[in-house]
Amino acid sequence: MRPVLTRPVATRAERPYRHRTLRHLATDMPRRQLAYLLGIVILSVLGSTMTVVWGNEPLLGLDLQGGVSVRLAATEPATEEMLDQTVSIIRDRVDGLGVAEPEISRTETGVLVSLPGVDDQERALSLVGTTAELRFRPVCGVTTTVRPETAASGSWSGVHAMCSEVGSGAVVPAIGADGYTAPEDDLADHFVVLGLRGDTAGQRYLLGPSVLTGEAIADANPLFIDYQWQVGLDLHQGQVGVDGFNQVATRCYVGDPSCPRLEGLTNGRLAIVLDGQVVTAPSIRAPEFQHDAILISGGFEKAEADDVSLSLRYGALPVELEPENTRVVSATIGEDSLRAGVVAGLIGMLLVALFIVAYYRILGLVALASLGISGALLWAIIAHLGTQSGLALTLAGITGMIVAVGVSVDSNVVYFEHLKEDVRDGRTARSSVDRAFPIAFSTIVKADLASLIGAGLLWALTVGAVRGFALYLGLATILDLVATYFFMGPMVRLLATTRWFADHPERFGLPASGAVPARRGEVPSEVGA
Amino acid sequence: MKTLRALYRGESPVDFPLLWRPAVTVSVVAVVLGLLSFVVLGLNLGLDFEGGTSYEVRAPDASVADARELMADLGAPEARIQLVDDDLVLVRSDVQDPARALEIRDGLVTGLGPVVAFEQVGPTWGDEVTDKAVKALVVFFIVVAMYIAVRLEWKMAVGALVAVAHDIVLSVGVYSVFRFEITPATVVAFLTIMGYSLYDTIVVYDKVREIVGRLGATERYTYSELMNLALNRVAMRSINTSVTSAIPVLSMLVVGSVILGAATLREFAVALLVGIAVGSYSSLFLASSLVSVLKEREERWSQIAVKVRNRTADDADGSKKGTRTIERSDAVGADTRAAPRRAPGGGPAKRRPTMTAPTGGGVPPRPRKKKR
Numbered sequence: 001m002r003p004v005l006t007r008p009v010a011t012r013a014e015r016p017y018r019h020r021t022l023r024h025l026a027t028d029m030p031r032r033q034l035a036y037l038l039g040i041v042i043l044s045v046l047g048s049t050m051t052v053v054w055g056n057e058p059l060l061g062l063d064l065q066g067g068v069s070v071r072l073a074a075t076e077p078a079t080e081e082m083l084d085q086t087v088s089i090i091r092d093r094v095d096g097l098g099v100a101e102p103e104i105s106r107t108e109t110g111v112l113v114s115l116p117g118v119d120d121q122e123r124a125l126s127l128v129g130t131t132a133e134l135r136f137r138p139v140c141g142v143t144t145t146v147r148p149e150t151a152a153s154g155s156w157s158g159v160h161a162m163c164s165e166v167g168s169g170a171v172v173p174a175i176g177a178d179g180y181t182a183p184e185d186d187l188a189d190h191f192v193v194l195g196l197r198g199d200t201a202g203q204r205y206l207l208g209p210s211v212l213t214g215e216a217i218a219d220a221n222p223l224f225i226d227y228q229w230q231v232g233l234d235l236h237q238g239q240v241g242v243d244g245f246n247q248v249a250t251r252c253y254v255g256d257p258s259c260p261r262l263e264g265l266t267n268g269r270l271a272i273v274l275d276g277q278v279v280t281a282p283s284i285r286a287p288e289f290q291h292d293a294i295l296i297s298g299g300f301e302k303a304e305a306d307d308v309s310l311s312l313r314y315g316a317l318p319v320e321l322e323p324e325n326t327r328v329v330s331a332t333i334g335e336d337s338l339r340a341g342v343v344a345g346l347i348g349m350l351l352v353a354l355f356i357v358a359y360y361r362i363l364g365l366v367a368l369a370s371l372g373i374s375g376a377l378l379w380a381i382i383a384h385l386g387t388q389s390g391l392a393l394t395l396a397g398i399t400g401m402i403v404a405v406g407v408s409v410d411s412n413v414v415y416f417e418h419l420k421e422d423v424r425d426g427r428t429a430r431s432s433v434d435r436a437f438p439i440a441f442s443t444i445v446k447a448d449l450a451s452l453i454g455a456g457l458l459w460a461l462t463v464g465a466v467r468g469f470a471l472y473l474g475l476a477t478i479l480d481l482v483a484t485y486f487f488m489g490p491m492v493r494l495l496a497t498t499r500w501f502a503d504h505p506e507r508f509g510l511p512a513s514g515a516v517p518a519r520r521g522e523v524p525s526e527v528g529a
Numbered sequence: 530m531k532t533l534r535a536l537y538r539g540e541s542p543v544d545f546p547l548l549w550r551p552a553v554t555v556s557v558v559a560v561v562l563g564l565l566s567f568v569v570l571g572l573n574l575g576l577d578f579e580g581g582t583s584y585e586v587r588a589p590d591a592s593v594a595d596a597r598e599l600m601a602d603l604g605a606p607e608a609r610i611q612l613v614d615d616d617l618v619l620v621r622s623d624v625q626d627p628a629r630a631l632e633i634r635d636g637l638v639t640g641l642g643p644v645v646a647f648e649q650v651g652p653t654w655g656d657e658v659t660d661k662a663v664k665a666l667v668v669f670f671i672v673v674a675m676y677i678a679v680r681l682e683w684k685m686a687v688g689a690l691v692a693v694a695h696d697i698v699l700s701v702g703v704y705s706v707f708r709f710e711i712t713p714a715t716v717v718a719f720l721t722i723m724g725y726s727l728y729d730t731i732v733v734y735d736k737v738r739e740i741v742g743r744l745g746a747t748e749r750y751t752y753s754e755l756m757n758l759a760l761n762r763v764a765m766r767s768i769n770t771s772v773t774s775a776i777p778v779l780s781m782l783v784v785g786s787v788i789l790g791a792a793t794l795r796e797f798a799v800a801l802l803v804g805i806a807v808g809s810y811s812s813l814f815l816a817s818s819l820v821s822v823l824k825e826r827e828e829r830w831s832q833i834a835v836k837v838r839n840r841t842a843d844d845a846d847g848s849k850k851g852t853r854t855i856e857r858s859d860a861v862g863a864d865t866r867a868a869p870r871r872a873p874g875g876g877p878a879k880r881r882p883t884m885t886a887p888t889g890g891g892v893p894p895r896p897r898k899k900k901r
Binding site: 451 | 644647
C-alpha cells in the first residue's frame with residue numbers, strides 16, 4: 001500500500017521560497033550527495049589547516065630558489081653497491097655545507113646531486129666534483145678542547161719530536177674558527193686538526209703529514225674474529241704498499257717522535273683519513289705486518305666495520321665520477337622565476353575567473369569554488385610531499401599545474417554546456433541537472449584518463465624536468481576528478497533544488513527553459529487534455 | 530561574431546563537413562611545410578641536447594663586442610653571445626670539459642661581471658634524454674591508441690592519433706621555422722600540447738558518440754550530418770576551454786617574459802599557445818573528418834547515405850550545396866533513447882513506425898506501474 005497523504009500539500013509554485021529550509025534541501029536531494037559535498041569541503045579545509053599547523057611548505061626546486069645541481073657519470077661501469085656507497089660518501093661531504101634539503105640520488109649510470117639554496121656554490125662544486133684521497137697520518141695528539149692556542153699549552157695529550165714541531169710553534173696547523181682545519185687547507189704535507197667521522201663528542205685529532213695514501217690498499221673486508229667485528233686490511237706489495245706501511249708501523253710501534261705514544265697507550269696511533277675526517281685511528285700493535293694479515297679492531301658494530309672497510313677499499317669514491325651536467329642558478333634568478341611563475345599564475349587565474357563568471361554566472365562561481373577545492377588539496381599534497389619526502393616543486397611542475405587549471409576548468413565547461421543543451425532540448429533545469437551530470441562525468445573521466453595515462457608513462461619513462469611536470473599534471477588531474485565528482489556535481493544539484501534556480505535560469509548562465517517553443521507550446525495542451 | 534552568438538544560442542550555424550576539405554588541404558600544406566623546415570633547417574638544439582656550456586652574466590655596461598673579446602682571450606672564440614634584457618649577457622660555447630668550463634666561468638666573473646647562472650653539459654647527456662623521450666613517446670602512442678580503441682572505437686583512435694601527430698608536427702615546425710631553441714622545457718611543452726590535443730579530441734568524440742547513439746538509429750541522417758550536429762554542439766565548449774587554457778599561458782607570456790624578464794618562459798609560452806589553438810582546431814576539423822570518412826565507408830552508413838540522398842532529391846532543390854543541418858526540434862523528436870535499442874552494426878533494418886503527430890515530445894507514454 002502506498003502511504004496516504006493526510007493534509008493538502010502546497011504545490012511548488014505556491015510554496016514560498018523563504019520557507020525552504022536546509023532540512024528541505026536535505027530531503028530534496030540524495031543524502032549521499034550532501035555527504036559528499038560536506039566531506040570534500042571539510043577535507044579541503046582540514047587539509048589547508050593541517051598544512052599551516054604542521055608548518056608544511058612546498059619545497060622549492062633548484063630553478064626556483066637557486067642552487068647547484070651536478071649530474072655525475074661513472075667513467076666505467078659501476079655496480080649498484082658502488083654507486084650507493086658513492087651517494088653516501090657525497091652525502092657526508094655535503095652535510096658539512098649546511099644545505100637544507102640536499103638531494104643526492106643514484107641514477108642508472110652515476111649520481112645526481114642537487115643542492116637547492118646553497119650559498120657557497122664554488123665549494124659545493126669542488127666538494128662534489130673532486131675525488132678526495134685516502135691518507136694515513138700519524139696521530140700527534142687528541143683533545144676535546146675547542147681551540148688550543150698552541151699545542152704546548154698542555155691540552156694536547158702528548159706531543160713529541162716531529163710532532164713537537166707543532167708544540168714548539170715552529171709549525172702551526174691551519175685551524176678555522178670551529179677549531180678544525182678547513183678542507184682547502186687539508187694538504188698532504190701539512191699538520192692538520194681533524195675530527196672523527198660520526199663523532200659527536202668533539203674530539204680533535206692533531207695529525208702529522210701524510211705518510212701513505214689509499215693507493216697502498218688492495219682490499220678491505222669486515223671480519224668476525226674473536227667474537228668481535230674487525231676490519232681485515234690487504235695491502236699491495238712494494239713501497240707504495242706493505243713496505244711503506246711497515247716503515248711507518250715500526251716507528252709507531254716503538255713510539256718514534258714522528259708517531260708518538262699518547263698518554264696511557266703503549267704504542268703510537270696511525271689515523272686513516274678520508275675527506276677531512278678520521279675514519280679510524282688504530283694503535284699499531286706490531287712492528288711489522290704481512291701484506292694480507294692486518295686487522296683493525298676497535299669494538300666495531302657490524303655496520304661500523306662495513307662502513308670502515310668500504311671507505312678503505314674504495315678510497316675516496318668507489319667509482320671515478322665525471323661531471324656530465326652542471327647547473328648553477330643564482331638565488332636572484334631563482335627568485336625571479338618563482339615570482340614570474342606566481343604572478344603569472346595569479347593574473348591568469350584572475351582572468352580565467354572573470355571570464356568564467358561572466359559566461360556562466362553563478363555556475364561560474366561554482367566552477368571557481370571547485371577549482372579552489374582542488375587547489376587547496378593540491379597545495380596540501382605538495383606541501384606534504386615537499387616537507388616529508390623532499391620532493392621539490394620546479395618550474396616545470398608549476399607549468400604542469402597551470403596547464404591543469406585549463407583542464408580543470410574544462411570539466412566544468414563540459415558539464416555546463418551539456419546542461420545548456422538539455423535545457424534547450426526542452427527539459428526543465430532541474431531534470432537536466434540530474435541527467436547531464438553522469439553523461440558529462442563519463443566524458444570527463446574518459447578524457448582525464450588519457451591525461452593520466454600520459455602523465456603516468458612520462459613519470460615512469462623519463463627523467464628530470466619532464467618527470468616533475470608529469471607528477472604535478474597527474475596529481476592535478478586526479479584532484480580535478482575528485483573535485484568534479486564530490487564537489488561540483490553535488491553543488492550544482494544542491495542549487496538546482498532551489499526555486500531560485502528554476503525561476504532565474506539566466507543567473508546561472510542557462511537559457512530559459514523550453515527554448516523549443518513550437519514543441520513546448522503544443523505539448524502541455526495535449527498532456528493537459 | 531554572428532556565428533559565435535548562434536553557437537552560444539545552441540544553433541548549428543557552422544557547416545563543418547563543408548569546411549573539412551579546405552581544412553585538410555591547409556593542414557596537409559602546413560604539415561608538409563613543417564616537415565620540410567625540419568629537414569632543411571633542422572632544429573636549434575639547446576645545450577642539454579648538444580652538450581656545451583652556457584653562462585648568464587649580469588653586466589649592465591658590457592657590449593657584445595666586449596664579451597666576444599673576453600671569450601677569445603679565454604680561449605673560446607667560437608662562443609655565441611647574446612644580450613638579454615639590457616643587463617644580462619648570455620654566453621654559449623661548446624666547451625664540454627668541466628674543468629675548462631669552470632676556468633672560463635672564473636674569467637667571466639673577473640672580466641665581465643657576476644655569473645648568475647651557469648650550465649655545463651657533457652656530450653652523452655642529451656642522447657640519454659632524447660632516447661628516453663622518444664621511447665616514452667612511442668609507448669605513449671601505443672597505449673593511448675589502445676585506450677581509445679577500447680573506450681571509444683578504433684576508427685576514432687586513428688583519427689585522434691592523426692590529429693595529435695598533426696599538432697606535434699606543427700608545433701615542432703614553429704620551433705624549426707623561428708629557430709627557437711629546444712630545451713628540456715620545450716620537450717615539456719610538446720608533451721603538454723600532445724596531452725591537450727588528445728584530451729580535446731576525446732571530448733569531441735564522446736559528444737559524437739552520444740549524438741550518434743541518440744539519433745543514429747532513426748536512420749534519417751548520414752554520419753556526416755550527425756557529426757556536424759555534434760561538432761556544432763561541442764564547438765562552444767572547445768572555444769571556452771581553449772580560452773580558459775590560453776589565458777594562464779598568455780599571462781605567463783606577458784607577465785613572465787615581458788614584464789619580469791624571465792626569458793626562458795617566452796618561447797615556451799608561444800609554443801603552448803600555438804599548441805592550444807592547433808589542438809582545438811585539429812579535433813574539430815581533422816580528427817572528426819577522418820572518422821567521418823572512415824565511418825561513411827561502413828556498409829550501414831553508406832546505405833543510409835544513399836537512402837537519405839534519394840529522399841532529399843525528391844524534396845526538390847537538390848542544387849543546394851552543403852550539409853543538411855538537423856534542426857533542434859528534429860533532434861529532440863528523434864530522440865531514440867527511450868526506445869528499445871537495436872543491436873548495432875546490422876544493416877538498415879525495418880523502419881520503425883514514426884509518430885506522425887508529435888504527441889508527448891516523441892517520448893512514448895510511460896507504462897503504468899504495477900501496484901505493489
